[in-house]
Amino acid sequence: MYRTHTCGELRIEDINKEITLAGWVQRVRDLGAMTFIDLRDRYGITQLVADDNTTKELSSKIESIGREFVIQVKGIVRERSSKNTKIPTGEVEIELTELNILGPAETPPFTIQDDTDGGDELRMKYRYLDLRRSNVQKNIVLRAKMAHVTRNYLNKLDFIETETPVLIKSTPEGARDFVVPSRMNPHEFYALPQSPQVFKQLLMVAGFDKYYQIVKCFRDEDLRADRQPEFTQIDCEMSFVEQADVLSTFEGLTRHLFKEIKNIDIQDFPIMPYAEAIEKYGSDKPDTRFEMLLNDISSTVKGNNFVVFDSAEYVGAICAKGCGDYTRKQLDALIDWVKRPQIGAKGLVYVKCNEDGTYKSSVDKFYGQDDLKNWADKVGAEAGDLILVMSGDKAPMQVALGELRLEMGKQLGLKNKNTFKPLWVVDFPLLEWDEESKRFYAMHHPFTSPKPEDIPLLESDPGKVRANAYDLVINGVEIGGGSVRIFDSALQAKMFDLLGFTPEEAKEQFGFLMNAFKYGAPPHAGIAFGFDRLVSLFAGIDSIRDVIAFPKNNSGRDVMIDSPSLIAEAQLDELLLKLKEEQS
RNA sequence: GGUGGCGUAGUUCAGUUGGUUAGAAUAUCGGCCUGUCACGCCGAGGGUCGCGAGUUCGAGUCUCGUCGUCACCGCCA
Numbered sequence: 179m180y181r182t183h184t185c186g187e188l189r190i191e192d193i194n195k196e197i198t199l200a201g202w203v204q205r206v207r208d209l210g211a212m213t214f215i216d217l218r219d220r221y222g223i224t225q226l227v228a229d230d231n232t233t234k235e236l237s238s239k240i241e242s243i244g245r246e247f248v249i250q251v252k253g254i255v256r257e258r259s260s261k262n263t264k265i266p267t268g269e270v271e272i273e274l275t276e277l278n279i280l281g282p283a284e285t286p287p288f289t290i291q292d293d294t295d296g297g298d299e300l301r302m303k304y305r306y307l308d309l310r311r312s313n314v315q316k317n318i319v320l321r322a323k324m325a326h327v328t329r330n331y332l333n334k335l336d337f338i339e340t341e342t343p344v345l346i347k348s349t350p351e352g353a354r355d356f357v358v359p360s361r362m363n364p365h366e367f368y369a370l371p372q373s374p375q376v377f378k379q380l381l382m383v384a385g386f387d388k389y390y391q392i393v394k395c396f397r398d399e400d401l402r403a404d405r406q407p408e409f410t411q412i413d414c415e416m417s418f419v420e421q422a423d424v425l426s427t428f429e430g431l432t433r434h435l436f437k438e439i440k441n442i443d444i445q446d447f448p449i450m451p452y453a454e455a456i457e458k459y460g461s462d463k464p465d466t467r468f469e470m471l472l473n474d475i476s477s478t479v480k481g482n483n484f485v486v487f488d489s490a491e492y493v494g495a496i497c498a499k500g501c502g503d504y505t506r507k508q509l510d511a512l513i514d515w516v517k518r519p520q521i522g523a524k525g526l527v528y529v530k531c532n533e534d535g536t537y538k539s540s541v542d543k544f545y546g547q548d549d550l551k552n553w554a555d556k557v558g559a560e561a562g563d564l565i566l567v568m569s570g571d572k573a574p575m576q577v578a579l580g581e582l583r584l585e586m587g588k589q590l591g592l593k594n595k596n597t598f599k600p601l602w603v604v605d606f607p608l609l610e611w612d613e614e615s616k617r618f619y620a621m622h623h624p625f626t627s628p629k630p631e632d633i634p635l636l637e638s639d640p641g642k643v644r645a646n647a648y649d650l651v652i653n654g655v656e657i658g659g660g661s662v663r664i665f666d667s668a669l670q671a672k673m674f675d676l677l678g679f680t681p682e683e684a685k686e687q688f689g690f691l692m693n694a695f696k697y698g699a700p701p702h703a704g705i706a707f708g709f710d711r712l713v714s715l716f717a718g719i720d721s722i723r724d725v726i727a728f729p730k731n732n733s734g735r736d737v738m739i740d741s742p743s744l745i746a747e748a749q750l751d752e753l754l755l756k757l758k759e760e761q762s
Numbered sequence: 763g764g765u766g767g768c769g770u771a772g773u774u775c776a777g778u779u780g781g782u783u784a785g786a787a788u789a790u791c792g793g794c795c796u797g798u799c800a801c802g803c804c805g806a807g808g809g810u811c812g813c814g815a816g817u818u819c820g821a822g823u824c825u826c827g828u829c830g831u832c833a834c835c836g837c838c839a
Contacts, residue, residue: 205799205800207797207798207799207801208795208798208801209795209796209797209798209801209802210794210795210796211795211796212795212796212797212798213798214797214798214799214801216799223799225798225799227797227798229796229797230796244790245789245790258797259797260797260798260799262798262799264799265799268799285772285789285790286772286789287772287773288772288773288774288789289773289788289789291800293800294773294774295772295773295774295787295788295789296773296774297773297774297831298831298832299769299830299831299832300772300773349839351839352838352839353837353838353839354837354838372838372839373839375839397838398838399837399838400763400836400837400838401838402833402834402838403832403833403834405838518765518766518834518835519764519765519766519834519835520765520766520834520835521835522835610839619839620839621839622839623839624839625839626839731831731832732831732832732833733830733831737830737831
């Protein structure tokens with residue numbers, strides 16, 4: 179037996195027990211006549227001690243060990259004469275009688291401590307060492323617990339967990355596919371799923387009624403802190419349900435997770451149409467932890483010969499509470515911030531609401547005190563507040579103002595990591611016009627059903643059609659999204675037509691789905707949660723890398739195993755593949 | 763594809779206007795130390811300043827290129 183206890187469980191009640199422990203050496207503190215060793219495993223740290231009773235053989239072994247050695251020790255639990263109240267095992271220590279080196283260790287390239295000296299790059303290269311650190315382990319443990327709670331909840335509701343294939347078919351819509359050459363079918367490729375979308379719909383046709391799967395999905399697009407090329411979804415689909423049923427089921431799952439994992443009771447779970455989210459927050463994933471809503475003040479500000487506003491389609495304003503004392507330097511920094519290419523605004527007009535009831539703005543030449551008071555009334559600004567105004571074309575300015583709102587929220591400390599504000603965003607547009615290719619794209623995916631009352635618009639004004647699609651947003655993070663699906667093959671054919679597929683193309687790519695619908699398809703709807711994002715939200719972390727055991731870096735590389743990599747010529751030959759020179 | 767930050771000891775970083783032998787902390791190694799738990803004290807070793815070119819009497823420092831990395835925009839049904 180390698181151990182009788184873990185390094186996290188011995189207490190004062192265990193005194194005088196003979197025990198065996200195994201783990202990693204966290205640190206050796208040699209005081210001369212006595213030596214302390216911190217022994218670590220994933221459960222905790224236990225102090226070992228060797229003093230003048232120690233045999234020569236044992237002390238020479240102790241001298242030979244260093245950080246991160248894997249050792250097994252036998253000894254007696256005894257009470258410490260000076261206790262450490264910072265750790266649960268701090269009242270006891272192990273008086274060593276025997277020590278075996280199970281695995282010697284070289285000095286690690288960075289210290290295995292919560293406050294490690296290692297940078298991100300190094301930690302990723304030696305991720306197996308990084309994962310020894312308790313604050314990294316706790317994220318992985320949290321992830322496991324959340325998956326467990328999710329499975330329990332959905333199993334209880336009679337959902338059936340079903341695996342779907344990973345080697346599937348490439349489709350041109352949506353994100354780029356990762357492709358895998360087929361040896362047995364020369365010149366042909368599988369694609370890795372961007373989501374199990376069509377399979378879960380086919381499971382509905384098959385009558386499974388309620389399906390879920392915690393599943394890897396793959397998208398060959400550029401990465402971000404919250405985007406990995408392979409990521410995990412809680413993927414779900416239900417039959418004989420309407421949008422409201424899906425929302426309430428997964429509102430239930432979300433509440434349950436918050437309660438079980440964080441012991442938080444989520445109060446409100448509001449539902450907001452997409453159009454309102456854009457109008458009030460300049461985003462389809464509003465962070466509702468704070469207000470600072472966008473106001474359209476176009477009608478209030480026009481007609482004072484200020485050409486910038488008079489010529490603008492949209493003039494919008496937000497009110498930053500308590501920022502009326504911003505200095506010139508702070509305001510200039512904000513102006514620079516909105517002018518960065520990422521935001522791309524031409525400028526920013528400000529109005530300071532002074533404590534004495536007067537106003538000071540960057541457009542005093544054009545607007546008097548009465549005008550500025552009107553603005554203040556319109557946006558709900560009081561003495562001590564700061565009004566920030568941007569103007570231009572409506573859609574981009576709403577987005578820019580929404581970004582500015584988030585930045586101000588950050589500066590004012592309104593994005594509290596311990597507050598959780600969920601929100602359903604509903605009634606997304608069904609289609610999105612793409613200027614470049616002069617065609618409509620499905621905003622969600624081509625199987626999303628339009629709202630019944632908007633179906634006539636499919637002919638006259640497709641851009642106006644709203645979808646039965648919904649996103650779950652928490653604290654400004656898109657956690658999940660789904661839709662009511664089309665289950666009528668005629669309507670599905672019409673959708674493909676709108677999206678520019680010829681009937682032949684539609685048949686070639688999605689014929690199996692349309693065929694399936696001919697044989698009795700139930701009404702169905704579904705949703706998928708971004709599991710990595712959900713876990714990082716619960717962990718209070720911005721990057722999903724920290725909740726993935728072995729993540730990829732910014733350029734999609736695994737720096738630990740060094741992938742992707744070239745393959746042998748023989749492998750290429752077998753696949754009848756030849757590498758082209760890079761295009762210049 | 764684009765914008766920006768970073769790259770100096772094992773590691774995290776500092777390095778002034780371009781000027782003497784490139785520093786600190788930590789880690790490592792050696793010595794001392796009986797209650798440490800970020801142990802302490804004394805000492806030692808440790809550098810292709812990412813790589814390449816250029817400017818200059820002289821480059822860690824300036825310029826260009828390149829590679830790596832991070833953040834963001836595009837992209838992500």
